[in-house]
Amino acid sequence: MAAVAQALETPSSVTSIKSLAESSALNSVPSAYAFNRNPNEEADPNDPEFAIPIIDMSLLTSGTPEQRSQIIHDLVKICQEWGFFIAINHGVPESLMKAMIDACHGFFSLPDEEKKEFKSGNDVLEMFKYGTSYNLALDKVLLWRDFFKVRTHPEFYSLYKPATFSEVSMEFGKRTREVALEIIKAISESLGLEPNYIYEKMNMDRGLQLLAGNFYPPCPQPEQAIGIPHHTDHGLVTLLIQNEMTGLQVEHNGKWLTVNGPANGLFVNLADQMQILTNGKYKSVMHRATVNNKATRISIAIPHGPSVDTTIAPAPELCEKDGKPPKYLAMNYKEYIQLQQSGKNYMKTGSAFDQILA
Numbered sequence: 299m300a301a302v303a304q305a306l307e308t309p310s311s312v313t314s315i316k317s318l319a320e321s322s323a324l325n326s327v328p329s330a331y332a333f334n335r336n337p338n339e340e341a342d343p344n345d346p347e348f349a350i351p352i353i354d355m356s357l358l359t360s361g362t363p364e365q366r367s368q369i370i371h372d373l374v375k376i377c378q379e380w381g382f383f384i385a386i387n388h389g390v391p392e393s394l395m396k397a398m399i400d401a402c403h404g405f406f407s408l409p410d411e412e413k414k415e416f417k418s419g420n421d422v423l424e425m426f427k428y429g430t431s432y433n434l435a436l437d438k439v440l441l442w443r444d445f446f447k448v449r450t451h452p453e454f455y456s457l458y459k460p461a462t463f464s465e466v467s468m469e470f471g472k473r474t475r476e477v478a479l480e481i482i483k484a485i486s487e488s489l490g491l492e493p494n495y496i497y498e499k500m501n502m503d504r505g506l507q508l509l510a511g512n513f514y515p516p517c518p519q520p521e522q523a524i525g526i527p528h529h530t531d532h533g534l535v536t537l538l539i540q541n542e543m544t545g546l547q548v549e550h551n552g553k554w555l556t557v558n559g560p561a562n563g564l565f566v567n568l569a570d571q572m573q574i575l576t577n578g579k580y581k582s583v584m585h586r587a588t589v590n591n592k593a594t595r596i597s598i599a600i601p602h603g604p605s606v607d608t609t610i611a612p613a614p615e616l617c618e619k620d621g622k623p624p625k626y627l628a629m630n631y632k633e634y635i636q637l638q639q640s641g642k643n644y645m646k647t648g649s650a651f652d653q654i655l656a
């Protein structure tokens with residue numbers, strides 16, 4: 299009860315939404331968390347217009363040349379119209395995905411006192427960080443989630459609790475990076491560029507990879523709160539897995555669609571640097587995380603980006619081919635991330651694109 303009362307008075311004193319939600323006195327959403335999420339704008343998942351595209355990764359890696367070309371051909375439309383798909387037969391073992399979710403669960407289950415050891419500043423490029431909401435100092439509405447972020451590439455860092463975390467996240471980071479690089483190669487080809495074009499231009503040998511765990515406890519009034527409001531991700535592509543609970547919504551044709559897909563699929567969304575590099579041809583999809591009143595949802599997002607010192611601009615080859623001038627100004631990736639996370643953009647427009655229009 300004390301925690302709830304305190305949250306109502308001084309939101310910046312909340313230690314975790316997990317503790318707050320577990321408080322038996324909590325049967326409504328404290329006003330600091332009240333968020334209007336427009337339920338009317340949701341898509342009907344049974345409408346064929348909202349059938350989420352699926353990419354069979356095994357046809358890219360071990361299919362016939364015709365099968366591979368067909369997938370690359372399909373990717374053009376998917377990247378233009380959705381900026382989102384579900385990858386199946388991707389080669390990341392189901393047991394590893396489960397072990398990763400369990401390790402995250404183990405971390406979030408630690409007492410708040412212990413998790414606090416992992417707290418740090420608000421720079422996304424820290425080795426790791428842990429917190430609640432997004433940025434307690436800036437947030438006008440608090441988010442119904444706790445999170446951690448760890449940098450897993452080019453140097454590998456790890457949380458040191460629970461004990462299994464390091465080994466599991468190292469293997470998980472490595473295997474998901476292989477999938478992301480395969481996708482990036484296919485996307486290069488889908489643009490009519492050399493297979494290694496994006497890898498080389500984006501200095502992916504030193505590319506940034508993060509492992510971001512989100513914990514969304516049950517919420518007594520899920521329609522009145524939000525896990526993460528609408529935003530786009532800052533990198534090139536993000537992969538995402540979740541436990542048995544849904545909650546991710548992507549924007550498609552002006553509506554919010556709850557992502558529900560084949561078990562063991564990897565959710566894949568294109569992110570801002572891909573939109574910039576393709577001069578707006580491919581879409582960095584707007585998405586958000588909703589909460590529910592039944593059970594805790596855990597999601598793990600694995601964003602992959604250029605190396606942080608890379609300057610990204612629309613690819614001259616594409617601008618020339620499409621006969622269009624560059625829509626975006628060139629910008630260093632690290633500066634872009636800082637601009638996006640400055641709070642000026644994140645909670646208002648959900649992305650930093652409008653800041654770099656040419």
Ligand SMILES: O=C(O)CCC(=O)C(=O)O
Binds near residue numbers: 526585
């Ligand atoms: O929990 C989710 O499904 C979304 C997470 C997300 O968008 C993020 O961490 O950037």
Ligand SMILES: [Fe+2]
Binds near residue numbers: 529530531599
């Ligand atoms: Fe995201």
